Amino acid sequence: MTTPDVGFLLLAVVAAFFANELWRVLGAVLSARLDEDGAVFAWVRMVATALVAGLVAKLVLSPSGGFALAPLWLRLGSAAAGIAAYAVGRRSLALGVATAEVALILGMVALGA
Secondary structure (H helix, E strand, O other): OOHHHHHHHHHHHHHHHHHHHHHHHHHHHHHOOOOOOOHHHHHHHHHHHHHHHHHHHHHHHOOOHHHHHOOHHHHHHHHHHHHHHHHHOOOOHHHHHHHHHHHHHHHHHHHOO
C-alpha cells in the first residue's frame, strides 16, 4: 500500500467518524427536550417493537443459512420457550433470548444436525 492510499483511507475513516458523530450529537441535544413519557417516545417504542417482532417472525418462519436446517416445529418451540422465559423472568430480554438460543441448540443437537 502506498502512502497516498494510506492517506486516503485515513481521510475516509475520519470523515465517516465525523459524519456519524454529527448525528449522534444532534440526536442527544434534541432528545434532551423530549418528554420520555410523551407521545413521540411511545410511538417510537411501538415502532421499534413492531420491527423486532417482524424480524423475529421472518427469522422463525422463513429462515436462511444454517438456521434453515432447524425444522419449523423446533424454531417455533424455541421461540415459545424464549417468550415463556421472558414472561417468567420479570421481562428479562437477555433471559428470553438465551433460553430460546439454548432450546434451539439443544434441539439441533438432539436431532443430530
